[in-house]
Amino acid sequence: xxxxxxxxxxxxxxxxxxxxxxxxxxxxxxxxxxxxxxxxxxxxxxxxxxxxxxxxxxxxxxxxxxxxxxxxxxxxxxxxxxxxxxxxxxxxxxxxxxxxxxxxxxxxxxxxxxxxxxxxxxxxxxxxxxxxxxxxxxxxxxxxxxxxxxxxxxxxxxxxxxxxxxxxxxxxxxxxxxxxxxxxxxxx
Numbered sequence: 001x002x003x004x005x006x007x008x009x010x011x012x013x014x015x016x017x018x019x020x021x022x023x024x025x026x027x028x029x030x031x032x033x034x035x036x037x038x039x040x041x042x043x044x045x046x047x048x049x050x051x052x053x054x055x056x057x058x059x060x061x062x063x064x065x066x067x068x069x070x071x072x073x074x075x076x077x078x079x080x081x082x083x084x085x086x087x088x089x090x091x092x093x094x095x096x097x098x099x100x101x102x103x104x105x106x107x108x109x110x111x112x113x114x115x116x117x118x119x120x121x122x123x124x125x126x127x128x129x130x131x132x133x134x135x136x137x138x139x140x141x142x143x144x145x146x147x148x149x150x151x152x153x154x155x156x157x158x159x160x161x162x163x164x165x166x167x168x169x170x171x172x173x174x175x176x177x178x179x180x181x182x183x184x185x186x187x188x
Contacts, residue, residue, distance in 0.1 A: 027063030032152070034059060036183030040079040042088065043160070044174040051087060053078030055181060061100070069100040071110070076119075079177055086124030090132070090177075092116040096140050096158075106146040114138040114158060116177070131169045136177055137162040144185075152185040 035056040042048045057075030064070065073096050080088040096114035103109060116136035121129040142156030160176030 027066070029063070030061045030187040032059050032061065032185050032187040033057070034073075034075075034152075034154075034183045034185035036154075036181055038077065038079065038179050038181040040081065040177060040179040042081040042164070042175045043178045044163070044176050046081065046175040048081035048083050048088065051080045051082045053080065055094075055183070057094075059185065061187065067102050069102070069108070071098040071100055071112075072096070073098070077116075077179075077181075079179060087122075089120075089122045090164075091119045091121075092136065093119055096138075098140060098142075100144070108144045108146075110140070110142045110144060110154075110156070112140055114140050118164075131166050133162065133164050133166060135162070136160060136164050138177060138179075150187050152187065154181075154183045154185065156181045156183070 036054065038053050038055055039050045040053060041050045055075050055077035057073055059071050059073040062070045075094040075096070077092050077094050078089070079092055080090045082088065094114055094116045096112055098110040098112040100108045100110045114137070116138065118129060118132055118134050118136065121127070121132045138158045138160045140156050140158045142154055144152055144154035146152050158177070158179040158181070160178060162176065163174050164177060165173050165175045
C-alpha cells in the first residue's frame with residue numbers, strides 16, 4: 001500500500017512540477033480540492049444494484065490554451081454495489097487525467113483515462129480484498145461548469161475497462177466498475 005501511495009504522489013508531483021514550468025504564457029496552473037457523491041455499480045456477470053458513496057481529493061488544472069486544459073487528479077473514492085444480501089464496499093485511490101475542452105469560458109467538456117488502486121474491499125463487513133484485482137482501469141466522460149473563478153461543479157461518468165474480479169478465484173467471471181459522480185470543486 002505504501003508503494004501505491006508513493007507512486008501516486010510521485011506521478012502527481014512530477015505533473016505539477018512540469019505544469020509550473022510550462023504554462024505561464026497560457027493562463028497557468030490552478031490547484032484545487034473537490035468532493036462529491038457518486039453512484040456506483042458492478043457491470044458484466046455481476047447482478048448488483050447501485051450504491052451511493054462519496055469521494056474527496058485534489059486536482060491541478062493546467063491551461064494549455066484558452067480552449068484546452070489538462071487536469072490530473074488524486075481522489076479517494078468509495079465505490080461498490082449492493083445485492084440482495086449485503087453491500088460490496090470498495091475503496092479506491094483514483095488517478096484520473098482529464099483533457100478539458102472549454103465550450104465557453106465557463107462550460108467545459110472532459111474525457112480521459114483513470115487508474116484506480118484498490119485500498120480495501122468488504123462484503124457484508126468481511127474483508128474480500130484478495131478476491132479483487134489490485135488495479136482498475138477506466139475511461140471518464142463528463143462536463144464541468146465554473147460558477148465563479150474559484151467554484152466549479154462537475155458531472156462525470158466512469159466506465160470500467162478492466163475486470164476487477166481475481167481470475168484465480170472467479171475464473172472467467174467478469175465484473176467492471178461503473179460510476180456517476182457529482183462534484184463541487186474549489187480552485188485556489
